[in-house]
Amino acid sequence: MYLIFRCDCGRALYAKEGVATRKCVCGKTLKVKSRRIFKKVTTREDASLAVQEMQDKIYGNTDFQLASDL
Ligand SMILES: [Zn+2]
Structure with missing residues (x-):
């Protein structure tokens, strides 16, 4: 199983179940167990x-496209 969660910076990440920590591209190391899955x-x-x-x-890719139509 793989778990999907979010970093404080807003990025979405995934980690294999059982893995204790996952490093985000922003540099923060996240404890998988303490994140909301x-x-x-x-x-x-x-x-x-x-x-x-x-x-x-x-x-919000869709919103961005709509805004660019204005
Ligand atoms: Zn991050």
């Missing part, structure tokens, strides 16, 4: 996809 998936492909979907929501 958004989703659990079975494969790394699903985990990577779920992170991508979360990033799209966080950065």
Whole structure:
């Protein structure tokens, strides 16, 4: 299983279940157990996809496109 969670900087990350810590690209080391888990998936492909979907929501790609039409 893979766990999907978020760093304090807002980035979405995934970690294999059982892994204690995960380092975010912002430099912060996160304790997986102390994070709120958004989703659990079975494969790394699903985990990577779920992170991508979360990033799209966080950065609001659709909103950005609409704003650029103004
Ligand atoms: Zn971060």
